[in-house]
Amino acid sequence: MTPQTSVMYAAPLRPGAITIVHQLLCSMNKQPGIYDPQNGLIPLHMFPQLHYARLLVVQDLAGQDRAVYGLPTTGLPEYLVFLAEIDGDESEFRNDMIRVAGGGLATLFAHCDTYTEQAPLSEWLERSRIQAAASYVNWRGRTVVQVREEETLRRFLKQKLNTGATNESTTSAEKTRLALQVFVDKCKEEGRLQLMPPSPTPITWSICNALHLVAIPLVLILVSPVLLVLLPFLLFQIRTWEKNDPAVAPPVNLAHSEELLSMENHEVTNQFNVFGSLKPGLLRLCIVRFLLLLTDYTARHIYYRGNLARVSTIHFARWVFMDGRKRMLFSSIYDGSLESYMDDFINKVGFGLNLTFSNGIGYPRTRWLLLDGCQDEQTFKRVLRRHQLPTEVWFNAHPGLTAANKHRNLLIRDGLQKHSMSEKDAAAWLALI
Amino acid sequence: MNPVAFEALQGIVRFGYGKLTECCFLVVTIKNADKARLWLKSAPISNAVALPEAPQTALQIAFTYEGLSNLGCAVDLLSQFSTEFKTGLDNSARARLLGDVGDSAPEHWLWGSPSSSVDLLLMLHARPGALEAWKDTIQTAVWNEAFATVTELNTSNLDGVEPFGFPDGVSQPELDWDRSRHPQQIEDTYTNRISLGEVLLGYPNEYNRYTDRPLLRDGSFATHLLPIAEDQPGMRDFGRDGSYLVLRTLEQNVEEFWRFLREHAEDDETAEFMAAAMVGRRKDGTPLVAPSSSPILGVDANDHRNQFDFASDPDGLRCPFGAHIRRANPRNGDLPSPQVSGVKRLLTLLGLGQKTLHSDAKASSRFHRILRRGREFKGASLPPRTDTQSTSEGIHFMCLNANLARQFEFLQSAWLMSTKFDALTDESDPLVGNRQPIEGAASVDRFTLPAKELGKRRVIEGLPRFVRVRGGSYFFLPSIPALRYLAAAGTTTQTVV
Numbered sequence: 001m002t003p004q005t006s007v008m009y010a011a012p013l014r015p016g017a018i019t020i021v022h023q024l025l026c027s028m029n030k031q032p033g034i035y036d037p038q039n040g041l042i043p044l045h046m047f048p049q050l051h052y053a054r055l056l057v058v059q060d061l062a063g064q065d066r067a068v069y070g071l072p073t074t075g076l077p078e079y080l081v082f083l084a085e086i087d088g089d090e091s092e093f094r095n096d097m098i099r100v101a102g103g104g105l106a107t108l109f110a111h112c113d114t115y116t117e118q119a120p121l122s123e124w125l126e127r128s129r130i131q132a133a134a135s136y137v138n139w140r141g142r143t144v145v146q147v148r149e150e151e152t153l154r155r156f157l158k159q160k161l162n163t164g165a166t167n168e169s170t171t172s173a174e175k176t177r178l179a180l181q182v183f184v185d186k187c188k189e190e191g192r193l194q195l196m197p198p199s200p201t202p203i204t205w206s207i208c209n210a211l212h213l214v215a216i217p218l219v220l221i222l223v224s225p226v227l228l229v230l231l232p233f234l235l236f237q238i239r240t241w242e243k244n245d246p247a248v249a250p251p252v253n254l255a256h257s258e259e260l261l262s263m264e265n266h267e268v269t270n271q272f273n274v275f276g277s278l279k280p281g282l283l284r285l286c287i288v289r290f291l292l293l294l295t296d297y298t299a300r301h302i303y304y305r306g307n308l309a310r311v312s313t314i315h316f317a318r319w320v321f322m323d324g325r326k327r328m329l330f331s332s333i334y335d336g337s338l339e340s341y342m343d344d345f346i347n348k349v350g351f352g353l354n355l356t357f358s359n360g361i362g363y364p365r366t367r368w369l370l371l372d373g374c375q376d377e378q379t380f381k382r383v384l385r386r387h388q389l390p391t392e393v394w395f396n397a398h399p400g401l402t403a404a405n406k407h408r409n410l411l412i413r414d415g416l417q418k419h420s421m422s423e424k425d426a427a428a429w430l431a432l433i
Numbered sequence: 434m435n436p437v438a439f440e441a442l443q444g445i446v447r448f449g450y451g452k453l454t455e456c457c458f459l460v461v462t463i464k465n466a467d468k469a470r471l472w473l474k475s476a477p478i479s480n481a482v483a484l485p486e487a488p489q490t491a492l493q494i495a496f497t498y499e500g501l502s503n504l505g506c507a508v509d510l511l512s513q514f515s516t517e518f519k520t521g522l523d524n525s526a527r528a529r530l531l532g533d534v535g536d537s538a539p540e541h542w543l544w545g546s547p548s549s550s551v552d553l554l555l556m557l558h559a560r561p562g563a564l565e566a567w568k569d570t571i572q573t574a575v576w577n578e579a580f581a582t583v584t585e586l587n588t589s590n591l592d593g594v595e596p597f598g599f600p601d602g603v604s605q606p607e608l609d610w611d612r613s614r615h616p617q618q619i620e621d622t623y624t625n626r627i628s629l630g631e632v633l634l635g636y637p638n639e640y641n642r643y644t645d646r647p648l649l650r651d652g653s654f655a656t657h658l659l660p661i662a663e664d665q666p667g668m669r670d671f672g673r674d675g676s677y678l679v680l681r682t683l684e685q686n687v688e689e690f691w692r693f694l695r696e697h698a699e700d701d702e703t704a705e706f707m708a709a710a711m712v713g714r715r716k717d718g719t720p721l722v723a724p725s726s727s728p729i730l731g732v733d734a735n736d737h738r739n740q741f742d743f744a745s746d747p748d749g750l751r752c753p754f755g756a757h758i759r760r761a762n763p764r765n766g767d768l769p770s771p772q773v774s775g776v777k778r779l780l781t782l783l784g785l786g787q788k789t790l791h792s793d794a795k796a797s798s799r800f801h802r803i804l805r806r807g808r809e810f811k812g813a814s815l816p817p818r819t820d821t822q823s824t825s826e827g828i829h830f831m832c833l834n835a836n837l838a839r840q841f842e843f844l845q846s847a848w849l850m851s852t853k854f855d856a857l858t859d860e861s862d863p864l865v866g867n868r869q870p871i872e873g874a875a876s877v878d879r880f881t882l883p884a885k886e887l888g889k890r891r892v893i894e895g896l897p898r899f900v901r902v903r904g905g906s907y908f909f910l911p912s913i914p915a916l917r918y919l920a921a922a923g924t925t926t927q928t929v930v
Contacts, residue, residue, distance in 0.1 A: 154858075155875060162894070173888040251645075257516050261526040265846075267871045268853050302785070309784040310793055337530055339838050340847040343796055347767060349784075350618075375618065377640045377839070400874020404856035408790055427888030431748075432790075 001141035001201040004051070006318050007084040007093060010058065011112035011128045012077040018057060021080055021111050025055055025392035033263035035395045041104035044395040047096055049087040051144055052316065052333050055108070055393035056081055058275050060327065061256070062386045065248045065362050066277050077323065080112055083331055085316045087143040090129070098122055132318035133289065133328075134296035134356075138403050140304040141198065142410065147398050149195050150409035153184070156193055157412065157433045173426035181416060195413065209300070216297050237283065238369060245279065248362030249382040259390055265337055268402055269315065271394045272341065273331045274387040275322075276360045285325055288359045292319050295356055306407050310348035313341065315403055319356060328360065335402040342381055346374045353380075360387075408432055434612055435663070437629070439481040441912050442674040445493045445556060445806055446633065446833060447481040447610075449602070451593075453491055453558035456808050457568070458586040458680065458829060460544055460906075462552045463503045468579035469553075470504065473920040476571070480913055490567045493556040494916065495678045495908035497521070500552030504919060510671060513647035514909065517837040518677060522905045523547040531842065532850030532867045537902035543682065544584045544904035551583055554680060554908050561590075584904075586682065586829055588808035595809055596685045596826040597708065597864070597899075600718040603738050604762055606802040607731035608632055616641060616799070619782075622766035623742045624799055626731030631840070632804050632833050635663060635673025639799050644835045646672025655921040658914050674912030676833040679803075679841050681905035683865070684827040690899045697893050707893070710882050711863035713756030714738070721752040721883065744770040747791070750890075753881050754791065755860040760848045762798055763855070769793040790856040801843050803832040827900070837907060852877040865900045 013021060026032075028039040037045050044053045059078040060066075066073050086093045097105060098121055105125070109115050115124065160183055161176075171179075187193035264270050278288060299308065308314055317332035334341045345353050354373035358366045362383050366373035374380040398406070415421070415429035439447065450456070463469045479491040496504070498519050502511055520527060523539040523546060533539060539546050559567045595601040607626045614628050616639050630638035634646040648668040649656050662670040691704065698704035709715045718738045725741050732739045742764035746752055752759055766772075768781060769792040780786040784793075811826040834840035848854055849862045852871075861868060863880045870876050878897075884890040911919065 151875075162892075176888075251512070252516065254516060254519060258520060258524075258526070261524075261530070264526070265530045267874070268851075307784045307788075307793075310782070311784070312793065335853060336851070337843075337846050339843050340796060343800060343839065343843065347797055347800065348793075375640055376642055378642065378645050378836075400871035402853045402856075404790060404794060404853065405858055408856065408858060411790075424887075427886055430888035431890060 002087045002143050002199050003140060003202070003205050004137045004142075004316075005086050005088065005090050005093075006132050006135045006137075006316065007086055007090050008081065008130045008132065008318075008320060009109075009125050009128045010079045010081045010130050010322065011109060011114050013057070013080055014111055014113050017111035018059075018078060021057060021108065022392065024108055024111075025057075028055070028393045032259075033266045033394065035393060041107060042097070042101040044393075045397070046100055047086075047093065049093060049096075049144055050395070051085040051087070051147075051397050052083075052271070053085075053393075053395040054081075054083040054271055054273070054331070054391050056083075056273060056389055056391045058273075058322070058329060058389060060275060060277060060387075061389065062248070062276060062362065068246055068248060069280050069361065071277065071280060076327075079322070080108065081329075085137075085333065087145075091126075094122055094125055098125075130320055130322065132296075132320045133292040134299060135318040136295075136299040136308050136314065136316065136332075137304060138308075138312075138315045139306055139406065139410070142406065144397050145196060146198075147401065147406055147409070149193075150406070150413050151398075151401060153193065153195065153416070154409050154412050154433060156184070156187060157416075161430075161433060172423055173430050174421055174423050176430060177416070177421060177426045184416060212297075213301050216293070234287075235368075238287075241279075241284075242366055242368075245365065246362075247364045247376070247379055247383070249364065249379045249386070252382055252385045257385055260338075260385070260388055263390060263394070267396070267399050269333060269335050269396055269399070270338065270341070271331075271333055271391045272338065273329065273389045273391055274384055275327065275329045275389055276362070276387045277327050278325070279359050279361055280326075284359050288328075289325075291355050295319065295352075306403070308349070309352055311344050312407075313344060313403055330357070333396075335404070338385075339381075342384065346377055346380065350374045362386075436612065437610055438674070439483070441660070441914055442481045442633065443493045443910055443913065444479040444481045444491055445910070446674075446676060446804070447483075447608075448487075448491075449806060450487070450491055450558040452487040453489075453560055454590040455559045455561060455564035456588045457557050457564060458588070458808075459555040459557065460551050460553075460583045460586065461555065461580040462550050462583055463500065463579065464581050465579050466503060466505050468575055470920045472573065472575045472579045473916060476916075478913060478916060487560075489560050489563055490570075491556075491558040492567075492571060493558075493910065495554045495556075495910040497551050497553070497906055497908055499550060501909065501919070503552050505922075506919065507922070510647045510649060513645070513671075515645060515677070515837055517842060518907050518909060521907055522679075522681075527842075531845050532861075532869070533902050533905075534867055534869050535898075537867060537898075539905075542902070542904045544586075545906040546904075549583065551906050553580065554678070554906070586904075587810060588829060589811040591809040591811060595828055596687045596811060597690055597712075598716055599708075599712045599714060600716075600738075601809065601828065602805050602807065603714070603718050604758065605804060606631070608804070612636070619767045620797075620799060621768045621772055622770075623764045624730040624766070625739070627799055627802050631799075631802060631835055632676055633673070634675050634835050635660070635670045638835060644672075646670070646675070648672070655918055658918045658921060660914060671911075671915050671918065673915075675915055676835060676910045677837050677841075678908040678910045679830070679832050679834075679837070679905070680908065681830045682827065682903040683830050684825070684901045684903045686897075686899050686901070687826060689897060693897060693899075707882060710753055710756060711880065713752045713758035720758070721756070722746045723751070742770075747789075748887055749791075749881070750883055750885065750887070753883050754855045755857055755863060755880060757849075757862055757864045760854055760862055761844065762802070763795045763848070765795055765798050767797040767799075794856040795854075796843070796847065801840055801848070803834045803840050803844060805830075805832050807831040827903075833910065857881075863896060866896070866898070868896060868898050 028041055030036040058081045064073050313335040315333040320329045351370040354366045354370055357363055364373050364376040364379040412432050528539050593600055609629050628639050630636035638644050643664045648662050651669050656669040659669040660673050662668040694704040694707050714720050720741050722741050807828050807830040809828050852861045859875045859877050859879045861877050868878045879892055879894050882891045
């Protein structure tokens with residue numbers, strides 16, 4: 001099993017560089033929202049381990065809201081950010097990128113404040129890497145190659161069934177399945193079809209994961225007496241905040257929502273990036289960090305097989321602290337339109353949204369951290385749309401494949417490889433194709 | 434909580450005017466705003482008060498965003514309308530979202546295209562034989578000075594059967610007129626009765642919140658004509674009792690539809706069966722799934738065409754997952770079926786319960802309902818610019834909703850046009866899908882027919898496009914007080930040609 005890694009490089013832009021960076025990023029597109037494989041900067045489609053990649057300028061579009069907490073509203077850094085969801089190790093990917101597109105990366109990142117030609121690009125990128133506070137992968141271990149191979153397998157099987165080479169109506173479902181098995185083996189032998197077996201799980205990863213699984217609950221148990229004593233005060237404080245924190249949700253600027261919409265829905269999968277300031281104060285930060293730790297833990301040990309709570313349309317997601325944990329970026333890849341994505345969230349995991357986002361400035365009023373909040377549906381959608389960043393470059397290695405498609409293809413492959421199946425199971429399996 | 438004042442809302446929200454079988458939609462622009470307001474002052478607009486018997490005639494009015502602007506609406510009022518209403522259907526990004534691409538793209542439309550302008554929609558309904566006289570009554574001398582007709586969309590009385598041959602408008606949500614509904618945060622099962630605020634602005638919606646709408650500070654000019662906003666007593670509610678109206682001219686290629694089915698069927702009976710599978714109902718309106726034994730809130734138990742949901746057909750063996758009516762209204766609650774309780778329910782809420790590919794893949798019905806008021810057309814009823822390929826039959830689809838993005842647009846994009854609805858693969862709506870492929874992905878022109886057993890289902894491929902969008906626009910259907918306000922509160926004497 002090859003674990004996935006969420007990669008993020010971010011560096012503050014030089015003053016005034018935003019225009020030229022915007023132009024450079026646009027040059028990587030055929031049109032807004034559509035990546036151009038012929039672009040002269042980074043051939044994103046050439047990396048066999050890359051699921052999705054994004055390049056964007058991260059800036060607080062609702063920076064003026066910070067005034068409600070007396071925070072400065074200008075002079076905030078703007079970042080050039082590169083996001084990638086990959087199979088395997090970051091260092092390997094980084095080296096691949098530098099080998100293939102070192103020049104393009106340097107052209108882009110040269111507009112960053114911290115960039116220097118003195119150090120090798122690889123070292124600089126590593127220094128500019130930001131780890132997510134929490135990250136989610138729809139299906140851990142499913143690689144780019146696997147997704148591609150399994151989709152090809154499905155199309156092969158579908159075509160075979162259509163051409164009637166296996167006569168469904170007269171034979172049993174199980175016989176059909178076995179016939180398909182033989183067909184696939186033959187195709188594999190002839191080299192027309194490939195189904196790579198999974199790579200072995202890196203041993204260090206397995207050990208770290210096991211330690212993580214145990215260590216976090218252990219620490220929580222150890223500190224729980226202290227937490228229990230503090231809990232009433234904490235809850236009192238949280239309720240006080242909740243009663244007083246203002247929701248800041250003026251209408252979304254029309255040009256802004258038009259720009260975002262122009263980049264969306266070019267195919268079935270979309271990208272989403274929101275960035276904003278956290279409400280000030282150390283205690284709040286502690287609460288956010290604690291909640292994200294729990295989010296990360298559950299994503300790592302519970303929700304890594306097709307769904308994040310009830311939502312099964314998210315491919316990848318991450319929560320990242322920036323600016324010395326004063327601001328936060330949330331970034332995800334999802335299926336469907338933004339409206340359906342938000343509705344899914346509000347109606348299916350409203351509590352999760354409230355937990356992880358309610359410490360952002362402007363979020364609709366929550367109750368006991370879990371309740372209300374995003375149930376104020378339109379206010380919530382406005383807050384998010386206002387903080388949403390245009391993703392200037394967006395690359396998807398699997399156009400047209402939703403998380404459900406990938407899952408279905410995996411079930412098809414698993415079923416095909418089974419030694420034997422009951423007639424009922426075989427019929428259900430055939431229905432998947 | 435105030436009861437609904439039926440004299441304050443336009444009749445079409447409450448009535449379908451089924452007895453008024455003659456109907457035409459006038460799409461017009463404003464020539465002279467002053468005259469337009471003058472005409473509006475005395476226009477015989479029908480309200481929603483129930484009469485002992487259906488009236489002889491009815492008139493309803495709705496405005497586009499440009500129309501309100503051209504009428505002289507103040508900027509601070511205009512700015513409070515929803516983004517979707519402001520940017521409209523003829524916007525290329527929105528068209529992509531809604532599937533209006535290829536030869537259905539707005540630039541090819543007969544009306545409502547980006548190069549044409551639309552200000553106003555007049556809906557005229559009349560008893561048989563009375564429409565022409567009704568038109569003359571409305572189109573007074575002042576009318577002629579005030580408006581220019583862009584197009585006249587005529588309709589035909591096909592007895593509620595759309596041109597493919599199936600009854601249309603069978604499933605409608607029941608509005609909570611007596612305001613007794615208090616939606617829970619989680620409604621486990623399907624309900625057909627929805628909060629008034631899902632269709633009318635100024636009332637709580639299914640989230641128990643008031644949908645955004647234009648509000649005006651009390652005391653400014655002519656605002657006394659408007660009701661007080663229920664949720665913000667210092668404000669007057671321009672939106673209350675109003676609704677957003679969508680009108681789209683959908684041309685149906687009936688000949689191609691039946692030709693394709695006969696080509697793929699052994700006999701006429703199979704062709705009819707296939708057509709019924711695509712719709713999800715037989716030609717008499719009977720649904721393909723068995724009636725539900727438990728009562729459904731908002732459905733009359735004797736209404737056999739609506740007393741059902743899809744819980745009894747979890748594998749899509751009777752009614753395919755991709756059938757038109759299963760897409761347009763999945764008839765589900767907020768939680769996946771079958772219903773569970775206790776610990777199992779908690780696990781379901783956390784996404785840890787038992788699940789299949791399909792069990793939790795759809796959004797909940799109640800947040801995505803629309804009230805339909807469309808009419809069919811057949812014969813020489815499309816505008817004169819109709820090209821030779823036109824088949825001149827179809828539906829002038831019309832619906833009302835309070836939130837265009839969450840209701841009409843969601844339903845159209847996530848449910849009807851989506852090739853991924855309910856975890857399906859490579860299927861779009863068999864009737865209205867545009868079959869537009871995704872670059873680099875498999876084609877999307879499949880449809881799975883039902884069968885008694887899994888694995889025996891037949892898939893037909895190569896479905897052509899049967900429905901083409903020929904025109905459309907978003908409108909706002911104001912309340913009667915809001916119309917009075919509009920007539921009184923024009924601020925400019927600007928003339929728009």
